[in-house]
Amino acid sequence: MLVLIEIWESVRDFVATGGQVLYVVAIALFLMWVLMIERYWFLTSVFPKMKKGIIANWDARQDTTSWYAHRIREAWISEASEKLDERMLLIKTLVAVCPLIGLLGTVTGMIAVFETMATQGTGNARLMASGISMATIPTMAGMVAALSGVFFSTRLEAKAKMAKNKLIDSLPHH
Template identity: 80%
Template sequence: MVYLIGLWESVRDFIATGGDVLYAVAAALFLMWVLMIERYWYLTSVFPKMKKQIIQDWNARADTKSWYAHRIREAWISEASDQLNARMLIIRTLVAMCPLIGLLGTVTGMISVFETMATQGTSNARLMAGGISMATIPTMAGMVAALSGLFISTRLEAKVKIAREKLVDSLPYH
């Protein structure tokens, strides 16, 4: 419990040093990871059952050669593909947004530095340092958040592509 309190205080101090923009980075990071975990769960738990049902339905059909049967097959593949790709665009968008939110922190931090310079002059380095850290920490946080999501989202996209291709291969034309 003491460890968690210390961890929370460290996070709070980090956010205080980096400015309020870090809350937006944290929110984007949290949503991105929730969606990526959900997609991973879908790919490993839900989709295999769906795939099995589609294959059973296809193999149970008496007609798998006609034009109509091929349209049904394509529709099932399309529906499965839509389910596989659900929320992947949101994940990619959040990965792209994280550095931009961090850059917003850079701009607000630099505005703070310029306000300090305008009111206190350039001789007070200590006051300017607070604004400079507010300018650099959100950029770093946004980039770290994006990098953490980039690797996993790329991996998820590859798994989605492979799962779709395996489904297509499992529904042969007879």
């Protein structure tokens, strides 16, 4: 229990140093990871069952060579592809927004520095340092959040593309 309290206090100190913008970065990061975990779950648990159903429906068809059969095959592939690509645009958007949120923290931190300079003068370095911390920490947090998302979202996209190609290969057209 003591470890949890220490972790909570260190997170609270980090947020106090970096400013309120870190909460927005944390929310974006949390949402991004929830969506990526959902996509991994879909690719490993749901899509294989969907793929088996599509293959079973294709194999059960009498006609697999006519123009109509090819259009039905294309429609099934298109529907599966749409399911595979669901929420990927939102994940990519969150990845792109994280550094921008960090930059918002930079702006608010610099405003705090300028306010300190305007009211206290340039002689109080300690007050200016807190504003500079508030300017740099959110930028760093936004970049770290984006980097974690870039790697895993790219991997997710590659897995989805591979799953789609395997589905296409599993539906032979004569």
